[in-house]
Amino acid sequence: MNCRSEALEVSVEGRQVDEAMLALLHTILLHRSTGKFHYKKEGTYSIGTVGTQDIDCDFIDFSFVRVSSDELDRAIRKAVGEFKDAMGNGMDGMGQISLEFYQKKKSRWPFSDECIPWEVWSIKVNVVNLANEQERQICREKVGEKLGEKVINIVEVINRHEYLPKMPTQSEVDNVFDTSLKDVQPYLYKITFQITDTLGTSVSTTMRRLIKDTLAL
Amino acid sequence: MMDSDLSPQDKKDLDKFIKFFALKTVQVIVQARLGEKVCTRSLSSPTGSDWFNLAIKDIPEVTHEAKKALSGQLPGIGRSMCVEISLKTSEGDSMELETWCLEMNEKCDKDIKVSYTVYNRLSLLLKSLLAITRVTPAYKLSRKQGHDYVILYRIYFGEVQLTGLGEGFQTVRVGVVGTPIGTITLSCAYRTNLAFMSTRQFERTAPIMGIIIDHFVERPFGNMGHMRPCNYRAPGEDEGAYNGVEDSQEVCTTSFSTSPPSQLYCSRLSYQPPVLVGAADFCHPSTLNAANPHQVTTQMGIPGKEGGIPQQVPVQPCHGAQAEHGRVSSCPPADHVPATPSSSGEGAETLSRSIEVKGVSPCDVLETTFTRKVGAFVNKPGTQVTTASLDLPFAAFAPRAYDLEENDPMVQPPESPATSSPLQGSLHSQGSGESGGPAQDDFVMVDFKPAFSKDDLLPMDLGTFYREFQNPPQLASLTIDVSSQSMAEDLDSLPEKLAVYEKNIDEFDAFVDTLQ
Numbered sequence: 001m002n003c004r005s006e007a008l009e010v011s012v013e014g015r016q017v018d019e020a021m022l023a024l025l026h027t028i029l030l031h032r033s034t035g036k037f038h039y040k041k042e043g044t045y046s047i048g049t050v051g052t053q054d055i056d057c058d059f060i061d062f063s064f065v066r067v068s069s070d071e072l073d074r075a076i077r078k079a080v081g082e083f084k085d086a087m088g089n090g091m092d093g094m095g096q097i098s099l100e101f102y103q104k105k106k107s108r109w110p111f112s113d114e115c116i117p118w119e120v121w122s123i124k125v126n127v128v129n130l131a132n133e134q135e136r137q138i139c140r141e142k143v144g145e146k147l148g149e150k151v152i153n154i155v156e157v158i159n160r161h162e163y164l165p166k167m168p169t170q171s172e173v174d175n176v177f178d179t180s181l182k183d184v185q186p187y188l189y190k191i192t193f194q195i196t197d198t199l200g201t202s203v204s205t206t207m208r209r210l211i212k213d214t215l216a217l
Numbered sequence: 218m219m220d221s222d223l224s225p226q227d228k229k230d231l232d233k234f235i236k237f238f239a240l241k242t243v244q245v246i247v248q249a250r251l252g253e254k255v256c257t258r259s260l261s262s263p264t265g266s267d268w269f270n271l272a273i274k275d276i277p278e279v280t281h282e283a284k285k286a287l288s289g290q291l292p293g294i295g296r297s298m299c300v301e302i303s304l305k306t307s308e309g310d311s312m313e314l315e316t317w318c319l320e321m322n323e324k325c326d327k328d329i330k331v332s333y334t335v336y337n338r339l340s341l342l343l344k345s346l347l348a349i350t351r352v353t354p355a356y357k358l359s360r361k362q363g364h365d366y367v368i369l370y371r372i373y374f375g376e377v378q379l380t381g382l383g384e385g386f387q388t389v390r391v392g393v394v395g396t397p398i399g400t401i402t403l404s405c406a407y408r409t410n411l412a413f414m415s416t417r418q419f420e421r422t423a424p425i426m427g428i429i430i431d432h433f434v435e436r437p438f439g440n441m442g443h444m445r446p447c448n449y450r451a452p453g454e455d456e457g458a459y460n461g462v463e464d465s466q467e468v469c470t471t472s473f474s475t476s477p478p479s480q481l482y483c484s485r486l487s488y489q490p491p492v493l494v495g496a497a498d499f500c501h502p503s504t505l506n507a508a509n510p511h512q513v514t515t516q517m518g519i520p521g522k523e524g525g526i527p528q529q530v531p532v533q534p535c536h537g538a539q540a541e542h543g544r545v546s547s548c549p550p551a552d553h554v555p556a557t558p559s560s561s562g563e564g565a566e567t568l569s570r571s572i573e574v575k576g577v578s579p580c581d582v583l584e585t586t587f588t589r590k591v592g593a594f595v596n597k598p599g600t601q602v603t604t605a606s607l608d609l610p611f612a613a614f615a616p617r618a619y620d621l622e623e624n625d626p627m628v629q630p631p632e633s634p635a636t637s638s639p640l641q642g643s644l645h646s647q648g649s650g651e652s653g654g655p656a657q658d659d660f661v662m663v664d665f666k667p668a669f670s671k672d673d674l675l676p677m678d679l680g681t682f683y684r685e686f687q688n689p690p691q692l693a694s695l696t697i698d699v700s701s702q703s704m705a706e707d708l709d710s711l712p713e714k715l716a717v718y719e720k721n722i723d724e725f726d727a728f729v730d731t732l733q
Contacts, residue, residue: 027348030344030348031341031344031345031348034270035259035261035263035270036261036262038262038263046263047263048260048261048263048270049259049260049263049264049267049271049272050270051257051258051259051260051271051272052255052256052257052272052344052347053254053255053256054254054256054351055254061357063254063351063356063360064348065255065347065348067259068257068258068272148352148353151349151352152352152389154348155345155348155349155392156390158341158345159341159342159345159390159391159392159393161338161341161394161395167333182261183259183260183261184259
């Protein structure tokens with residue numbers, strides 16, 4: 001199965017990184033989360049309700065909608081926080097944060113389960129430093145517009161209605177969805193990032209992950 | 218025909234899905250233009266009333282308007298449902314901002330499963346709509362509505378009309394869902410040319426050639442058309458005539474199974490009760506489209522210090538066409554609206570939030586004209602930020618809103634003493650007999666009759682005193698002209714002043730010693 005890969009790119013100021021990433025990741029997860037499944041007899045199931053809330057950004061002229069789930073929000077913020085820390089403070093730099101949706105495929109012992117991605121969103125971030133308040137004000141507005149365009153791009157991709165994992169039976173649900181949250185159920189996802197320092201060489205967590213995956217096999 | 222391939226149950230389900238999708242689409246769009254942040258809770262257990270597994274509240278008036286526009290039909294090929302969002306300024310100018318279109322084309326997807334795939338894709342499309350409604354330019358405008366303009370909506374069914382959006386409007390596609398009877402598409406066309414806002418509103422010059430002139434024609438009630446305000450709130454507990462339980466037959470599918478649904482459709486999810494500030498300060502003019510009594514339109518009054526005087530004229534009877542809403546009752550006068558303290562921490566913005574129109578049914582034929590004092594729309598003297606250099610779609614408008622905040626009497630109160638405001642408001646509503654007529658910018662002279670402290674012996678009574686000192690002249694040192702002129706003089710005179718102070722330095726030291 002081919003994994004669908006989408007790339008987005010934004011240029012932001014240092015203090016806008018968090019909100020820009022949250023805005024885009026939450027927009028994607030809004031579309032990739034359902035209500036909690038409740039399986040009943042005869043293999044049928046009902047689905048819970050997903051609430052939404054508006055979030056205003058402080059450093060960007062932008063508002064976005066996210067799923068009403070504090071647990072999910074905390075998880076995303078944690079990942080974005082780590083990404084921001086890795087990017088460093090006050091330095092120009094480039095980095096990429098990836099949101100990957102995957103399915104688990106059970107393997108026989110001693111092999112561990114395989115994670116097969118079916119959709120990967122890569123958000124390239126270019127951090128700029130601005131000299132004065134007027135530039136920052138313009139940046140607030142421009143980044144807001146850019147994020148709006150990215151949201152439209154995301155919606156466009158989602159509405160192509162390409163591959164989505166089949167709705168699983170009760171025994172398979174944990175291979176497709178993240179059932180650990182108590183109020184919503186996103187597809188299984190993971191967030192990774194890699195940082196490119198100013199010299200352009202790649203100091204990446206991807207290498208570490210590759211090695212870890214190889215060893216896990 | 219396409220329909221013959223569809224089982225009767227599937228056809229019935231599909232029609233139900235399309236109907237509720239259309240209603241929810243309208244709710245999402247209008248709620249996104251209310252000017253407030255929307256927040257709904259996720260529920261892990263389905264209630265049976267949340268269509269498409271999304272918590273989208275149903276504002277009864279909006280549902281009613283949507284159903285009225287649909288008139289029992291469904292969006293279909295050649296029959297589009299459109300939600301038009303427009304802006305109306307306090308001066309009566311209006312402008313269409315965007316039109317959301319729910320259409321269907323002939324491209325069918327015969328193999329798609331109705332009760333499962335179509336339903337889930339419609340849910341996805343609603344989520345996309347939630348996201349996109351925050352991204353079009355009208356969102357930011359709607360968040361700032363209240364003092365100078367309001368956002369209105371109009372739902373219509375039939376052919377899409379985009380001519381009101383001006384030249385160069387942009388279109389964004391929200392998404393498509395294929396069904397066995399056609400492909401549903403949802404898109405938004407939005408205006409990019411807001412040029413009239415910067416000229417008309419602030420400089421009061423003639424409209425730019427090329428702008429649709431009829432936006433500025435002051436037809437009595439005519440330019441309201443069938444617009445409803447996006448910030449209208451029906452009373453929370455009042456079922457009125459819009460009881461959603463009439464749809465108790467319509468149960469939303471939250472269960473993907475053959476087992477029966479768990480609960481009947483509930484009429485409403487609760488939403489925020491209206492927030493009011495200061496009955497006496499608050500005025501809410503309602504104008505009614507005389508041609509269609511159902512079109513009660515409520516505008517934001519100007520709350521707070523500059524006051525306002527709602528006028529009420531005799532009630533007119535309903536037209537026969539709306540016989541089922543036959544009762545005619547008058548809207549209670551403004552000063553009976555209960556004062557509810559503002560509970561939000563959003564400061565000045567909250568004061569211009571919702572209006573509570575008690576007991577207004579669609580047939581409340583009430584005409585209230587609105588008179589207000591100048592103050593809220595004073596042209597800002599001196600510098601105006603030119604934003605032509607900024608490359609923004611609504612550059613001409615955005616800093617204006619910022620300017621308006623500086624002019625906003627709620628943020629910067631006028632010179633008159635603050636404590637006079639509630640008194641002034643209630644006194645005005647008592648003595649408001651004479652003034653009338655349509656909304657004007659001019660200062661309206663009201664015979665000021667203070668309720669107490671009137672002394673016939675002295676030439677000056679409280680009323681006269683109040684009038685004379687209500688608008689004291691500006692302090693000379695605060696006048697812009699004087700200060701800009703004397704700045705240079707001040708600087709020049711500084712060395713002399715310093716020399717004098719140095720000469721008298723012993724006196725100053727002695728004075729300081731006495732303080733210790």
